[in-house]
Amino acid sequence: GSRFQGVEQGPPIEVFQLNKLFIEDTYQNKINLSVGAYRDENAKPWVLPIVRKMEKQMAADETLLHEYLPVLGLEQFSQASVSMLLGEDSPVIAAGRAFGVQTLSGTGGLRVGAEFLNKHLKYTTFYYSSPTWENHHLVFVNSGFTTPRTYRYWDEKSRGIDFDGLIEDLRNAPENSVILLHACAQNPTGVDPTQEQWEKIADVMEEKKLFPFFDSAYQGFASGDLDKDAWAVRYFVKRGFELVCAQSFAKNFGLYNERVGNLTFVVSDAALIPAMKSQLTWIVRGMYSNPPAHGARLVASVLTNKQLFDEWRDHIKTMSSRVIQMREALRAELIKLGTPGNWDHIVKQIGMFSYTGLTPRQVEHLIQEYHIYLLRSGRISVCGLNQNNVAYMAKAMHDAITK
Numbered sequence: 001g002s003r004f005q006g007v008e009q010g011p012p013i014e015v016f017q018l019n020k021l022f023i024e025d026t027y028q029n030k031i032n033l034s035v036g037a038y039r040d041e042n043a044k045p046w047v048l049p050i051v052r053k054m055e056k057q058m059a060a061d062e063t064l065l066h067e068y069l070p071v072l073g074l075e076q077f078s079q080a081s082v083s084m085l086l087g088e089d090s091p092v093i094a095a096g097r098a099f100g101v102q103t104l105s106g107t108g109g110l111r112v113g114a115e116f117l118n119k120h121l122k123y124t125t126f127y128y129s130s131p132t133w134e135n136h137h138l139v140f141v142n143s144g145f146t147t148p149r150t151y152r153y154w155d156e157k158s159r160g161i162d163f164d165g166l167i168e169d170l171r172n173a174p175e176n177s178v179i180l181l182h183a184c185a186q187n188p189t190g191v192d193p194t195q196e197q198w199e200k201i202a203d204v205m206e207e208k209k210l211f212p213f214f215d216s217a218y219q220g221f222a223s224g225d226l227d228k229d230a231w232a233v234r235y236f237v238k239r240g241f242e243l244v245c246a247q248s249f250a251k252n253f254g255l256y257n258e259r260v261g262n263l264t265f266v267v268s269d270a271a272l273i274p275a276m277k278s279q280l281t282w283i284v285r286g287m288y289s290n291p292p293a294h295g296a297r298l299v300a301s302v303l304t305n306k307q308l309f310d311e312w313r314d315h316i317k318t319m320s321s322r323v324i325q326m327r328e329a330l331r332a333e334l335i336k337l338g339t340p341g342n343w344d345h346i347v348k349q350i351g352m353f354s355y356t357g358l359t360p361r362q363v364e365h366l367i368q369e370y371h372i373y374l375l376r377s378g379r380i381s382v383c384g385l386n387q388n389n390v391a392y393m394a395k396a397m398h399d400a401i402t403k
């Protein structure tokens with residue numbers, strides 16, 4: 001017999017399972033709306049031209065070695081990431097009250113941040129939006145958080161935020177709860193609080209002494225404007241909160257598999273940073289020892305050179321505007337077909353995803369009858385749509401809804 005005989009089959013990860021089904025599907029007009037990765041107008045992955053260019057330069061540069069990075073990563077990368085998040089002229093940067101740690105993409109930032117808060121601040125309760133990215137729960141529980149809670153977020157009726165519910169849930173959260181907030185382009189709903197609503201969220205969190213943990217996986221991708229997409233984080237900083245923020249460069253640089261991320265800390269007293277960094281060093285040391293260099297070098301080079309930076313910003317614009325166009329196209333097609341319901345939410349939502357409002361039964365119909373792959377929740381990755389397939393998608397939705 002084997003030692004491993006007792007290992008039970010775990011459940012599949014929905015998004016990867018759908019992706020696999022899509023790849024195996026031989027139907028010509030199949031559509032993949034599951035995975036949150038950018039696709040161009042031909043439904044193909046897009047390596048950003050700036051990434052290709054930098055990689056060619058890097059391949060030719062014989063001064064680049066494969067020595068270990070420091071445990072907390074490439075300092076130049078972290079500094080540039082912090083400055084992209086908080087704004088170059090941020091007073092907390094000038095005051096030396098902000099620092100970053102290179103992490104294994106956004107997920108790694110969440111993981112290191114959560115473990116640090118649990119180990120060193122003894123925080124045990126965390127709140128995430130209902131619904132949220134499906135991995136938040138697992139990452140925090142694996143980091144030592146024992147009390148997962150949700151705050152209300154999505155309101156099915158209005159297809160917007162249940163703001164009263166959200167505020168009530170935050171009001172009832174015990175002091176020192178970690179509140180996980182999506183910096184922009186909430187996944188999966190695509191609905192963000194308005195600035196006025198963020199102000200109220202900050203009021204309650206200040207009053208109730210809650211700790212903000214921002215998840216910034218889509219900076220620039222939502223509006224096409226890096227500063228606009230960082231508004232909420234910068235607002236909390238301006239209000240005087242101490243906070244952490246996990247940043248991912250997976251989407252805005254298209255560097256999904258390179259695991260380029262940063263964990264930003266804002267603290268009220270710069271003198272505390274050396275001790276914090278020393279403890280973060282031990283957390284990373286015990287988890288993966290040190291991060292990979294390739295993607296961080298690339299991103300650092302782009303962020304610190306004005307001309308390269310502008311080139312990259314154009315790519316972000318290309319991606320975010322195509323998504324916005326596809327939202328409009330899908331809504332227009334549904335209206336043209338006279339599909340029952342109001343489809344304004346598709347264009348009002350922002351970022352990569354739309355929470356369509358399709359029911360699990362309707363989703364099943366799209367998968368089985370139309371070879372269109374999307375999450376049970378009705379979430380679609382809008383990037384999967386293009387001029388060639390959006391009418392087919394609308395027709396499929398129409399059929400699922402009216403049958």
Ligand code: PMP
Nearest residue numbers: 105106107133187215217248250
């Ligand atoms: N947070 C959210 C909300 C996300 O949607 C994602 C990507 N799906 C991540 C974090 C982390 O992604 P990554 O680890 O690839 O940067």
